Amino acid sequence: xxxxxxxxxxxxxxxxxxxxxxxGMSVLLLEKSSFPRFKSCAGGITLKVMRELDFxxxxxIEDEITRFIFTANLEGPVETVTGEPAVYTVNRExxxxxxxxxxxxxxxxxxxxVPIRKMEAEGGLFCVNAGDSCFRCKIIAGADGANSMVARxxxxxxxxxxxxxxxxxxxxxPEKEARFRGTIHVDYGILRQGYAWVFPKSSSLxxxxxxxxxxxxxxxxxxxxxxxxxxxxxxEMLLPERGxxxxxxxxxxxxxxxxxxxxxxxxxxxxPFTGEGIYNALKSARLAAAVIEEExxxxxxxxxxxxxxxxxxxxxxFSAAWRLVRLLSGRASxxxxxxxxxxxxxxxxxxxxxxxxxxxxxxxHCLNLLxxxxxxxxxxx
Numbered sequence: 001x002x003x004x005x006x007x008x009x010x011x012x013x014x015x016x017x018x019x020x021x022x023x024g025m026s027v028l029l030l031e032k033s034s035f036p037r038f039k040s041c042a043g044g045i046t047l048k049v050m051r052e053l054d055f056x057x058x059x060x061i062e063d064e065i066t067r068f069i070f071t072a073n074l075e076g077p078v079e080t081v082t083g084e085p086a087v088y089t090v091n092r093e094x095x096x097x098x099x100x101x102x103x104x105x106x107x108x109x110x111x112x113x114v115p116i117r118k119m120e121a122e123g124g125l126f127c128v129n130a131g132d133s134c135f136r137c138k139i140i141a142g143a144d145g146a147n148s149m150v151a152r153x154x155x156x157x158x159x160x161x162x163x164x165x166x167x168x169x170x171x172x173x174p175e176k177e178a179r180f181r182g183t184i185h186v187d188y189g190i191l192r193q194g195y196a197w198v199f200p201k202s203s204s205l206x207x208x209x210x211x212x213x214x215x216x217x218x219x220x221x222x223x224x225x226x227x228x229x230x231x232x233x234x235x236e237m238l239l240p241e242r243g244x245x246x247x248x249x250x251x252x253x254x255x256x257x258x259x260x261x262x263x264x265x266x267x268x269x270x271x272p273f274t275g276e277g278i279y280n281a282l283k284s285a286r287l288a289a290a291v292i293e294e295e296x297x298x299x300x301x302x303x304x305x306x307x308x309x310x311x312x313x314x315x316x317x318f319s320a321a322w323r324l325v326r327l328l329s330g331r332a333s334x335x336x337x338x339x340x341x342x343x344x345x346x347x348x349x350x351x352x353x354x355x356x357x358x359x360x361x362x363x364x365h366c367l368n369l370l371x372x373x374x375x376x377x378x379x380x381x
Contacts, residue, residue: 001026001125001136001137002026002109002137003020003027003137003138003139003296004016004020004026004137004139004140004141004296005027005028005029005030005128005135005139005140005141006028006030006108006143007030007116007140007141007142007143007148007149007150008029008030008143008144008148008264008266009029009030009033009035009096009110009112009143010039010143010145010264011095011096011099011278011281011282012143012263012264012266012281012282012284013029013031013141013143013144013263013264013285014029014099014100014102014103015052015053015103015281015282015285015286016143016263016285016288016289017029017106017108017110018099018102018103018106018108019285019286019289020108020289020292020293021106021108022106023289023293024107025292025296027103027108028108028109028135028137029103029108029109029110029111030114030128030130030135031100031110031111031112032112032113032115032144033113034112034113035096035097035100035112036093036094036096037093037096038092038093039092040165040208040242040243040244041092041206041244042089042206042208043062043089043090043091043095043199043201043206044065044088044184044276045057045061045087045088045089045090045278046086046087046276046279046354046355047353047354047355048279048353048355049278049279049282050088051355052279052283053282055102057088057090057095057098060090060091060094060095060098061088061089061090062088062089062090062091062200062202063088063089063182063200063202064085064088065086065087065088065089065182065183065184065200066082066083066084066085066086066182067079067080067081067082067182067184068080068081068082068086068184068186068346068350069183069184069185069186070186070336070339070346071185071186071187072188072189072333072335073190073332074189074225074226074229076336076340078336078339078346080346080347080350082350086350086354087184089199089200089206091201100112111130114130114131115130115131116128116130116144117130118153119140119149119150120153121258122136124299125137125138126138126139126140126259126260139259139260139261139292139295139296139301139303140259140260140261141260141261141262141263141292142260142261142262142263142266143262143264143265143266143281143285144266145264145265145266146160146162146244146245146246146247146265146266148262148265148266150260151262154257154260156254156255156256156257156260156262158249158254158268159249159250160247160249161212161249162212162213162245162247162248163194163212163213163245163246163248163270163275164211164213164214164216164219164243164245165208165211165219165244165246165275166208166209166216166219166220166223166242166243167206167207167208167241167243167244168206168207168208168223168240168242169204169205169206169207169237170204170205170207170227170235170236170237170238171204171235171236171237171238172200172235173235173236176231176235180200180205181200182200184197184198184199185197185198185230187226187229188332188335188336189333190222190225190226191209191210191214191219191222192211192329192330193211193212193213193214193325193330194209194210194211194212194214194222194275195209195210196223196226197209197226198230198232204238205235207223207227207232208223209222209223209226210246210275212246212248212272212275216243220241246270246275247265247268248268248270248272249267249268250318250322251311251322252267252269252307252311252314252315252318253307253311254307255267255306255307256303256304256306256307258300258301258303259295259300259301259302259303261288261291261306261307263281263284263285264277264281264284267310269281269284271321272318272321272322272325273359279355280314283313283314284310287310288306290309291303291306291309292306316359316360317358317359317360318359319359320358320359320362320363321363323363324359324362324363324366327363327366327367334370335366337373338366338369338373341373342369345366345369348362348365
């Protein structure tokens, strides 16, 4: 019998297992895939992600980003250079496996390559059927992604908004390496409600595009245009285009039921403005660990404090981020005009990524610039 069973071995699940095991709890993490496993992701690690972890990530860092180039509809590049790395890049296969190793070293039991078949409440405990075994526990933590089985099994799926994304990985020939090293390219006008990107890795590039909502054809077309604009059309493809979905909650609400909770993508805690999920996955793991530590000694743990904590700690940021999305959706030219006239706006955005300012602050800054410039947003029809 375990104190906690964690479903899912991504950053949220591994982060929670690591924290709980270090607190002396008996933890079992179940992951359906065998590791290392492929994971579609641009692979950007922000400074606030680094602060969520108390161990060194240098073994899995692919590149250090000090240069950002923003375009609107592939035109009018705005370049921002930082004195120190503002973002680091990783390959998710290595990054996720590394987090799992840390969780195992802390004392968590890790079982991979075994999908969960069923889970249910049983006499005040929970029974989780995976493979040919039934595992029992006091608490279940759902970190099993956008289509969470934990959420469906315990009536926590809720209403989510889903974004569609597409990524490919490209070989980086030596003659082109210098141009992309340490540089992230982002275009936010190529898709009406999304953006395209190119992130450098140690010897390859992650190129992708995503939108909310967005059709596969529209996103694939945007990605193709991005590659053509950066002279990458003929570059050798290491991994073909692969898609995945990003789950968004308009506002974190009930993320628990009795002794069950959701975190990370399973809870819809993806940043609605950037589409980034790793930071919120790790933060939700930290919040969940604090509540579980308080409740685990009770005969019947009640995790309502977790939902309240997520709402308090993350709710205002999500609310402001959604306001920003609605404000700028389909208006890339206006936002880009602000970037061109006010280089400090890009610096503010990087401060946001680093966690030095929050979304309410960044939203107010954007609104003040709009007012100062007299840029009136057209009415939607």
